[in-house]
Amino acid sequence: MTESMRTEAPFVEAMRAYRHGHTTAFHTPGYKLGAGAPADLIEALGERFLSSDVAIAGGLDDTQTSGSALRRAEALAADAWGAERAFFTANGSSSGLQALVMTLTGLSDEIIVPRNAHKALLAGLILSGARPVWVEPLIDEVWQIAVNVPLERYATAIEAHPRARAVFVTSPSYNGYCADLAGLATLAHAAGMPLVVDQAWGAHLRFSPELPLDAMAAGADAAVISVHKQLAALSGASVVLAAGERIDAERLRTMVTMLCTTSPLSSMYLSIDAARRQMVEDGEALWGAALRLAALARERVSAIPGLSVLDRDEALRPGSVDFDPVRLTISGAGLGLSGYELERLLRSDHAIAIEAADPHNIVANITFGDSDATVDRLVIALETISSRAAAKGAGATTVESPKLPLFTGLACSPREAFFGPSEALPLRACVGRVSAEMVVPYPPGIPVLGPGEEISSETVDYLIEAAARGAYVHGPRDLSLATLLVVSNV
Numbered sequence: 001m002t003e004s005m006r007t008e009a010p011f012v013e014a015m016r017a018y019r020h021g022h023t024t025a026f027h028t029p030g031y032k033l034g035a036g037a038p039a040d041l042i043e044a045l046g047e048r049f050l051s052s053d054v055a056i057a058g059g060l061d062d063t064q065t066s067g068s069a070l071r072r073a074e075a076l077a078a079d080a081w082g083a084e085r086a087f088f089t090a091n092g093s094s095s096g097l098q099a100l101v102m103t104l105t106g107l108s109d110e111i112i113v114p115r116n117a118h119k120a121l122l123a124g125l126i127l128s129g130a131r132p133v134w135v136e137p138l139i140d141e142v143w144q145i146a147v148n149v150p151l152e153r154y155a156t157a158i159e160a161h162p163r164a165r166a167v168f169v170t171s172p173s174y175n176g177y178c179a180d181l182a183g184l185a186t187l188a189h190a191a192g193m194p195l196v197v198d199q200a201w202g203a204h205l206r207f208s209p210e211l212p213l214d215a216m217a218a219g220a221d222a223a224v225i226s227v228h229k230q231l232a233a234l235s236g237a238s239v240v241l242a243a244g245e246r247i248d249a250e251r252l253r254t255m256v257t258m259l260c261t262t263s264p265l266s267s268m269y270l271s272i273d274a275a276r277r278q279m280v281e282d283g284e285a286l287w288g289a290a291l292r293l294a295a296l297a298r299e300r301v302s303a304i305p306g307l308s309v310l311d312r313d314e315a316l317r318p319g320s321v322d323f324d325p326v327r328l329t330i331s332g333a334g335l336g337l338s339g340y341e342l343e344r345l346l347r348s349d350h351a352i353a354i355e356a357a358d359p360h361n362i363v364a365n366i367t368f369g370d371s372d373a374t375v376d377r378l379v380i381a382l383e384t385i386s387s388r389a390a391a392k393g394a395g396a397t398t399v400e401s402p403k404l405p406l407f408t409g410l411a412c413s414p415r416e417a418f419f420g421p422s423e424a425l426p427l428r429a430c431v432g433r434v435s436a437e438m439v440v441p442y443p444p445g446i447p448v449l450g451p452g453e454e455i456s457s458e459t460v461d462y463l464i465e466a467a468a469r470g471a472y473v474h475g476p477r478d479l480s481l482a483t484l485l486v487v488s489n490v
């Protein structure tokens with residue numbers, strides 16, 4: 001692809017042509033480019049935004065050429081992110097991951113997956129009928145978060161399951177730990193398996209040599225990137241990437257279209273196209289500036305009494321060969337503050353909203369959308385919180401997390417357990433039964449149970465303790481964890 005092609009943005013251009021053509025719309029959405037929109041919608045989103053909400057098929061393109069601007073934009077995205085094929089999704093990396101699982105596995109196929117995978121991957125297993133071979137990540141005992149899965153654990157799983165259809169890995173992790181993707185690609189390929197990377201948090205990596213190696217450059221066969229997380233795309237706008245013979249790209253396209261709406265918000269695709277061009281043209285400079293800001297923020301927050309920030313040196317562990325420094329994981333344990341309390345104080349007293357909080361930490365995300373002023377606000381707010389806590393005489397706290405129970409074993413596939421007959425039982429009565437649902441307490445975001453897994457007394461003890469601590473849980477129907485759905489003994 002030539003340099004001048006790389007700076008084209010076909011989807012942006014198609015939308016502009018539609019607008020400049022003063023087209024009269026007899027297609028969806030029903031509010032007709034905003035003309036029929038209620039006042040509160042116009043006030044919230046603006047006439048300009050609503051007038052760009054144009055159906056793709058029949059609106060942006062006529063029904064004969066349907067999708068041509070989209071296909072060109074996807075080809076440019078593939079080129080920009082180092083892939084051969086790219087597919088836009090308006091439903092996030094979540095549906096991208098599911099499409100990849102469904103492309104690579106069918107009923108009862110084995111697939112090697114990290115136990116700290118995002119819950120969307122578990123949903124993919126339920127949809128496809130595959131059987132997971134779990135590989136366990138290390139847990140950082142100080143920060144109480146999942147690190148990555150050491151390479152040796154992947155090697156052992158691959159050796160024990162030579163017929164597995166694919167190897168999945170999450171990198172960067174939520175806290176910025178980056179896996180040894182090149183090492184994993186070598187391992188997987190030697191066993192004839194494709195490597196798929198959940199790179200939801202790494203859409204930016206490719207655009208600065210100062211950032212960790214990205215999935216496709218490391219030799220991965222496929223990856224998902226949430227362009228809306230680190231780059232300038234609208235929420236939910238993501239791309240699925242594929243390269244080489246190990247992925248059937250046509251089947252992948254079928255799966256993406258099966259899982260995604262037929263009526264995506266065209267502005268989402270426009271935003272991927274614009275974000276990609278922005279990165280191709282200015283990514284290195286923008287991320288260079290963001291990295292300087294992140295380094296400054298890290299230095300200043302680390303100097304605040306009672307606060308600590310997860311640093312590169314601590315992050316390099318078995319399974320993690322690099323670190324994305326734009327993720328600021330901050331602990332207020334030295335002030336006796338939990339992550340939730342820190343989040344609440346930042347929001348209520350300083351109008352600062354952070355990316356995530358858990359019982360131990362908060363995560364603040366720095367991008368090229370930040371400035372000296374935004375970093376300053378965060379630092380000053382944290383300084384104020386620190387000095388107020390010190391004035392109150394708050395002391396250090398350590399929260400001892402219960403030890404994660406070991407994976408017990410799979411009685412049936414996640415799909416069979418999830419869709420088969422099930423019943424809700426009080427938690428204590430679940431010992432010895434098979435779970436029909438997933439239970440993922442945060443942190444560390446590792447499933448304690450997936451559908452199809454045998455339930456041990458250790459698991460039940462862990463969940464009772466997690467519930468007593470008010471853990472934030474994903475997955476089960478009864479979020480209080482008073483009951484759990486188990487497979488019926490039919």
Ligand SMILES: Cc1ncc(COP(=O)(O)O)c(C=O)c1O
Nearest residue numbers: 091092093094118198200226238
């Ligand atoms: C590691 C990881 N993978 C996948 C996803 C899902 O991404 P999306 O929100 O684009 O669906 C997330 C969301 O936070 C994530 O953290």
